[in-house]
Amino acid sequence: MTSRRDPEGRRRAMLDVAAQEMIANGWEALTHRRVAELAQVPLGATTYYFDSLDDLRTSALEVVVAQADEEIRQVAAAVHACAGSAEGLAALFTTYLSDHARLQAESLLYFAGVHQPELRPYAQRWVKGMTEILSAYATHEAAQATALYLDGVILYTLLHDRPVDERSLRMAITALMGTSLPEDQ
Amino acid sequence: MTSRRDPEGRRRAMLDVAAQEMIANGWEALTHRRVAELAQVPLGATTYYFDSLDDLRTSALEVVVAQADEEIRQVAAAVHACAGSAEGLAALFTTYLSDHARLQAESLLYFAGVHQPELRPYAQRWVKGMTEILSAYATHEAAQATALYLDGVILYTLLHDRPVDERSLRMAITALMGTSLPEDQ
DNA sequence: TTTGTACTTGTACGGACGTACTAGTTCGAG
DNA sequence: CTCGAACTAGTACGTCCGTACAAGTACAAA
Numbered sequence: 001m002t003s004r005r006d007p008e009g010r011r012r013a014m015l016d017v018a019a020q021e022m023i024a025n026g027w028e029a030l031t032h033r034r035v036a037e038l039a040q041v042p043l044g045a046t047t048y049y050f051d052s053l054d055d056l057r058t059s060a061l062e063v064v065v066a067q068a069d070e071e072i073r074q075v076a077a078a079v080h081a082c083a084g085s086a087e088g089l090a091a092l093f094t095t096y097l098s099d100h101a102r103l104q105a106e107s108l109l110y111f112a113g114v115h116q117p118e119l120r121p122y123a124q125r126w127v128k129g130m131t132e133i134l135s136a137y138a139t140h141e142a143a144q145a146t147a148l149y150l151d152g153v154i155l156y157t158l159l160h161d162r163p164v165d166e167r168s169l170r171m172a173i174t175a176l177m178g179t180s181l182p183e184d185q
Numbered sequence: 186m187t188s189r190r191d192p193e194g195r196r197r198a199m200l201d202v203a204a205q206e207m208i209a210n211g212w213e214a215l216t217h218r219r220v221a222e223l224a225q226v227p228l229g230a231t232t233y234y235f236d237s238l239d240d241l242r243t244s245a246l247e248v249v250v251a252q253a254d255e256e257i258r259q260v261a262a263a264v265h266a267c268a269g270s271a272e273g274l275a276a277l278f279t280t281y282l283s284d285h286a287r288l289q290a291e292s293l294l295y296f297a298g299v300h301q302p303e304l305r306p307y308a309q310r311w312v313k314g315m316t317e318i319l320s321a322y323a324t325h326e327a328a329q330a331t332a333l334y335l336d337g338v339i340l341y342t343l344l345h346d347r348p349v350d351e352r353s354l355r356m357a358i359t360a361l362m363g364t365s366l367p368e369d370q
Numbered sequence: 371t372t373t374g375t376a377c378t379t380g381t382a383c384g385g386a387c388g389t390a391c392t393a394g395t396t397c398g399a400g
Numbered sequence: 401c402t403c404g405a406a407c408t409a410g411t412a413c414g415t416c417c418g419t420a421c422a423a424g425t426a427c428a429a430a
Contacts, residue, residue: 005396007407026300028213031387042409047389104299111296113344114289115211123344127337145334145357148341148349152312152333155340159298159308164333172330175360190426192377217418227379232419 011049013039018060019067023105027112030057058119061112064105065122071102072129084137086177090170093150097157097164107158127151138177146176196234198224203245204252208290212297215242243304246297249290250307256287257314269322271362275355278335282342282349292343312336323362331361 017038022030032046032053039045050056075096082088097103106126113123127147134143149172157163202223207215217231217238235241260281267273282288291311298308312332319328334357342348 005407010407026213026296028211032389033387044391044409044411045407048407048409053388107296107299110340110344111211111292111299114292114296120344127341141353141356144349145353145360148337149330149334149357149361150337151340152335152337155295155336156312156333159295159305164329168326168330171326171364172334172361175330175364176334176357179356179360190377195377216416218416229379229381229421230377233377238418 007049010039010041010045014041014046014049014056015060015063018056019063022057022060023064023101023108027057027061027108030060032056061109061119061122064108065125068105068109068126069129072126072133075130076133079133080136084134084177086170086174089173089177090166093153093169093173094163094166097153100158103154103158106154134177142177142179146173149173149176192234195224195226195230199226199231199234199241200245200248203241204248207242207245208249208286208293212242212246212293215245217241246294246304246307249293250310253290253294253311254314257311257318260315261318264318265321269319269362271355271359274358274362275351278338278354278358279348279351282338285343288339288343291339319362327362327364331358334358334361 014035018030018035021034021038030053032043035041035056036043036046046056050059075092078092079089082092109119109123109126113120127144130147130150131140131144134146137143138146153164153169199220203215203220206219206223215238218228220241221228221231231241235244260277263277264274267277294304294308294311298305312329315332315335316325316329319331322328323331338349338354
């Protein structure tokens with residue numbers, strides 16, 4: 001249980017369980033009482049530290065975004081470590097896809113963004129970040145196409161028991177990264 | 186207003202507004218009272234025709250699935266009409282992306298599937314159907330990679346004001362459809 | 371016409387929710 | 401020590417929800 005006199009710790013604990021809960025069960029699943037139960041704080045604490053449920057949800061979403069940003073930074077380092085080669089990217093992404101919670105966090109941001117325009121910047125970060133990372137090794141268009149493909153793969157992985165195999169990933173990444181815009185017109 | 190003695194019409198009216206409501210505001214937004222208001226039927230009618238709210242939601246989702254299946258059929262015809270050429274596919278898909286409600290319906294199925302395993306078959310239909318359609322003009326792997334890319338494009342379109350331009354679509358589709366698996370190992 | 375079944379309609383109950391609020395507690399500044 | 405601000409904790413209010421239900425209505429079959 002969170003220590004009785006540790007305001008920052010309490011706030012942090014509530015944000016953490018709120019983020020976990022939203023990742024696991026979706027944006028709408030979050031209630032004051034659920035957070036209070038999971039963080040083992042009285043109901044009143046959830047309203048004392050956050051102006052409203054919407055404030056709590058948004059603040060927790062920012063925690064998710066911060067974690068996602070950190071992960072993007074790690075991906076960037078790994079991509080540069082393999083010099084953006086298709087083999088390296090495919091292997092790296094295969095590992096990435098095995099972390100189901102990570103993928104669910106991404107989908108949380110997406111679905112929040114679809115129905116709440118003010119949250120779209122959060123949802124746009126992953127594709128934007130991935131596009132920028134890949135831009136070091138291909139044209140902007142090729143990098144974006146690859147990022148969009150990988151996003152499709154994330155969604156596919158969330159909806160199927162068997163993930164896309166690494167060989168298919170390598171094929172698609174090779175095809176997308178190695179092309180430039182068509183010359184005609 | 187729905188005629189007072191027209192059971193099938195009433196049921197249909199409720200399912201239609203329920204589908205619309207879920208597409209617009211998400212799975213969780215649906216309530217008996219909201220459906221009653223939109224379909225202009227008394228509250229009791231919503232519980233008379235559906236065993237529970239979950240039954241109403243699932244039945245409405247099946248309406249969405251049926252519409253999506255019909256649209257997939259139209260896409261199949263259009264793809265075959267252009268013989269699966271990248272130019273044709275890009276043009277076709279650009280049109281497809283302009284129908285925002287259609288894309289939101291797809292995202293509804295996806296998000297429902299992510300958090301409710303029993304609904305995943307519904308969410309898997311689009312990619313599965315698109316893969317089968319494209320398989321007539323490429324290897325299965327290339328077709329699936331293209332379908333995944335297009336799924337990423339759908340998500341991107343839902344989250345950005347400016348859609349992916351047709352030239353980029355054509356480039357990516359050309360790259361993905363025109364490749365086979367790498368020969369190494 | 372009678373009757374039973376399908377359908378209609380409004381109301382009500384119990385529960386969960388967001389939020390407000392009050393009384394009590396802690397602790398650093400003066 | 402004093403005291404006021406920050407924090408704690410429990411409770412309660414009003415609202416909305418899913419669902420149950422009773423009383424009424426229409427209509428097809430007898």
